[in-house]
Amino acid sequence: MELKTEEKSTHHRVEMREQAPLVRARNFKEVPFGYTPDEAVEEASRCKTCKKGVCRTGCPVEVDIPGFIELIKERKFLDACYRVKEKNALPAVCGRVCPQERQCESRCLLGKTGKPVAIGNLERFVADYEAEKGNMRIPERPDPTGRKVAVIGSGPGGLTCAVDLAMAGHQVTLYEAFHEAGGVLVYGIPEFRLPKAIVKREVEYIKKLGIELKLNVVIGKLHTIDELLNGKGYDACFICTGAGLPMFLGIPGENLNGVCSANEYLTRANLMKAYLFPEYETPIKVGTKVAVLGGGNVAMDAARVALRLGAEKVYLIYRRSEDEMPARKAEVHHAREEGIELLLLTNPTRYIDDGNGNLCGLECISMNLGEPDESGRRRPVPIKGSEFQIPVDVAIPALGAKANPLLTRTMSDLTVNKGGYITAEDGTGMTSKKGVFAGGDIVTGAATVISAMGAGRRTANAINEYLKWNHWEFNA
Secondary structure (H helix, E strand, O other), X not given: OOOOHHHHHHHOOOOOOEOOHHHHOOOOOOOEOOOOHHHHHHHHOOOOOXXXXXXXXXXXXXXXXXXXXXXXXXXXXXXXXXXXHOOOOOHHHHHHHOOHHHOHHHHOHHHHOOOOOOHHHHHHHHHXXXXXXXXXXXXXXXXXXXXXXEEEOOOHHHHHHHHHHHOOOOEEEEEOOOOOOOOHHHHOOOOOOOOHHHHHHHHHHHHXXXXXXXXXXXXXXXXXXXXXXXXXXXXXXXXXXXXXXXOOOOOOOOOOEOEXXXXXXXXXXXXXXHHHOOXXXXXXXXXXXXXXXXXXXXXXXXXXXXXXXOOOEEEEEEOOOHHHOOOOHHHXXXXXXXXXXXXXXXXXXXXXXXXXXXXXXXXXXXXEEEEEOOOOOEEEEEOOOOOEEEEOOEEEEOOOEEOOOOOHHHOOOOOEOOOOOEOOOOOOOEOOOOOEEEOOHHHHOOOOHHHHHHHHHHHHHHXXXXXXXXXXXXXX
């Protein structure tokens, strides 16, 4: 039976056009092309504009999703972007890398019978439209409060917190250890998923709000938190440095040439611009046959970067099945399309030496899935006698990251847990040290861009309250 026009628009999601798999596998250009205005309107028209707007409950920064989509329907694209920016200062970033399928889109009522509205794609569209038209609106700032706040780390959480504090009238300084702002957005996420020009554009917007950005400053080395609070006159500090210390398997051969953590590999490829060779001669071992160990988004990124840098064969080795993979489904799909081979239910047991200190292979063992562990996923169990070897000259462990103690070890009065993560109060980010707040991965462990932004927003609200009651009441 032929569907009515309204039923068609409701059920048939407008997918973004993409580069062909075998073409994009050898370049670093962004994979999806984005919506045209007509495509955006068509997709927005699927939205039922529910009275309760349950999609909003899945957004950590509480974007007015029904509101901005309604404006797209009316072709008020700039107004739609301004509506998003009332809550989210990084819409072009979030539209590209946030796991909407597990957040806002998972709440969409259309998802009960078909595909949910492509909220992320629409958010990306309005942000790109604003940039294309050059009509960036800078909101009017309130009167200065006279209070100074230092934000340590210019990743998504730090950027969000800085914006909210600046819009409350405080003088904000962002401290970044690297030579570019953006944190994981510039060192961790590849160009083909998040072009660096997009991040730079969002950072420029944030600077126009009056936020001071200081690059190449390692807090814990160049300055301590105590020096910021006592010597430089800051009234509060927000630590949002992420979890940047890579984890390893601890198996034999880990120090062989050719074994490189995903953290270092992606930093060299992205922030140090190895992807622009020969314009940038960044030291990085390309490899002919590459094995990436892990099943998350970082593993997918590393595997797809290795392919684009010139590897002939890339394996992605994961000890569980595809159902347990934490990576976004879209990233797994793209990786497969590009020719990356997934070796599932497989666990490495040792790196093989060629006799000269170089990696030449990887010994693995096959796994079965047993009973669920504490994560709720079925525990992988080795199959005795199933060992096998694969020839590789580069191996990239992408097993997650833990807290870097560089900053926290300079603060004896700051409470950290056994894993080295800062202990902070839920909802406020307040730590054991007066005037010091923390949020994002340095508190929770590795999570998503948007969850770090949510932490930045909640902490900004808490810092506002702290400054109000700790200072203003006594200066009245």
